[in-house]
Amino acid sequence: MWNPSEWQYRGEGNKHLVLFYNGCSTDLRGKVIRLQKLRSDSQAIADESLQDARRYLETLEKVFAPLLGESYVQHMEVIELPNEFLVEAALMTHREKNFDRLSTYGQLCDDLLSGPVAVEIKPKWGFMPKMDGQKQKTCRFCMHSHLRGSHSHYCPIDLYSGDRSRIVKALSALTITPRNNFRVCMNEPFTADALHTLIAEIIMTDPILPNLAELQKSLDELDIERIWPMYEEQKDQLQHLSIDEWARAVNNFKSGSHRDDHIQRIMEYTLSMTFKDCSVMICIGASADKQIEWYFDGRWHSSTYSVRVIDLDLKSVDNIDRWYELDQTIVQHAVKSGLNRQCENTS
Ligand SMILES: [Zn+2]
Structure with missing residues (x-):
């Protein structure tokens, strides 16, 4: 399912790399993946990235969506990515490489920038x-x-x-x-x-x-x-x-x-x-x-x-x-x- 050749570079900040889907799966069309850039390869950091991603989703769901209304909050899913995908994705960076690897857990969300x-x-x-x-x-x-x-x-x-x-x-x-x-x-x-x-x-x-x-x-x-x-x-x-x-x-x-x-x-x-x-x-x-x-x-x-x-x-x-x-x-x-x-x- 996670074929790196179907994903393309969208942009990046200091902390994240964002890829958009450019393949044929109707489930993934219109989606982006946000991957956290990590400096070290220790397991502790990988676990933290999963906790951070889950905590962010939980606050959206329990704190902000009830105040703003469900439809105004961007839906996301925490996904685990295979190593081959992460290695290929890391090569897509357009910047001078400022990370050692990408987080195993990414956030899959709607691509808000796909329209005109x-x-x-x-x-x-x-x-x-x-x-x-x-x-x-x-x-x-x-x-x-x-x-x-x-x-x-x-x-x-x-x-x-x-x-x-x-x-x-x-x-x-x-x-x-x-x-x-x-x-x-x-x-x-x-x-x-x-x-x-x-x-x-x-x-x-x-x-x-x-x-x-x-x-x-x-x-x-x-x-x-x-x-x-x-x-x-x-x-x-x-x-x-x-x-x-x-x-x-x-x-x-x-x-x-x-x-x-x-x-x-x-x-x-x-x-x-x-x-x-x-x-x-x-x-x-x-x-x-x-x-x-x-x-x-x-x-x-x-x-x-x-x-x-x-x-x-x-x-x-x-x-x-x-x-x-x-x-x-x-x-x-x-x-x-x-x-x-x-x-x-x-x-
Ligand atoms: Zn004023």
């Missing part, structure tokens, strides 16, 4: 917290950009606004200054105007951005300024949280219970940070499952698309000290420098 166009957006914080002062006026992303001295005109509040012209404005700003917030993968020519029109239409039609903003906001009801003192008191009870404990926190959140429980609130805040840092993949054509009509250049067009949320890594509560410090640095800099940017539409 795919857009990856990391939209960041889509809500204004209920806090006084600078936080009421300028959104978190704009304050952080200001601290970094960035000249980007992207404001997430525009992208999440539901208003066509503000969404197009946000997409244009992302095109000019993509940083790590925007990536376009095109296998067919598309003008920037056509792409912005189509993506804006999808953003206005699909519930994913409003859902993400709502999750970010309701999981972060108290703001880090109130969460941090709770964390300082409860730290010792928050060591080694299991996936089942996270799943319980998700259930409590969904049922609206345990609102006075500080540990619950700290875990909710930590979950909100994943949703503030995840990416939305919008794929046009190919294995797309939804349909959209859009008007451009004097006529109507019809396209199919699919939306998946990626980079859903469960963060550790240990980050709360660092998040609080960063929050204070960002806000104090904005106040001291007299940042006057107004992100929320006040009309």
Whole structure:
């Protein structure tokens, strides 16, 4: 079944090599395999890669899918690959070889980049917290950009606004200054105007951005300024949280219970940070499952698309000290420098 000649190079990062299927099996068509690059050949690392892959799948299934909806989460399967396959796959690397071998266990998932166009957006914080002062006026992303001295005109509040012209404005700003917030993968020519029109239409039609903003906001009801003192008191009870404990926190959140429980609130805040840092993949054509009509250049067009949320890594509560410090640095800099940017539409 695992014939290396039927797989081709798709891309690679520092940690993974990705191959796509180019053979005749209908079960594998439209799939990719992600293989972890390993430095040493010890068995311990192989076992760890299996545990990591399983843990990631379990958090998707028990923690993130119940919050986002099953259809927005990318399905994957952990598979064991024969040695001959791994040896051939290792030869496909396009980089200077920075690993000794590939993990025996790979992740088999849908190929999100097989269609004519795919857009990856990391939209960041889509809500204004209920806090006084600078936080009421300028959104978190704009304050952080200001601290970094960035000249980007992207404001997430525009992208999440539901208003066509503000969404197009946000997409244009992302095109000019993509940083790590925007990536376009095109296998067919598309003008920037056509792409912005189509993506804006999808953003206005699909519930994913409003859902993400709502999750970010309701999981972060108290703001880090109130969460941090709770964390300082409860730290010792928050060591080694299991996936089942996270799943319980998700259930409590969904049922609206345990609102006075500080540990619950700290875990909710930590979950909100994943949703503030995840990416939305919008794929046009190919294995797309939804349909959209859009008007451009004097006529109507019809396209199919699919939306998946990626980079859903469960963060550790240990980050709360660092998040609080960063929050204070960002806000104090904005106040001291007299940042006057107004992100929320006040009309
Ligand atoms: Zn803003």
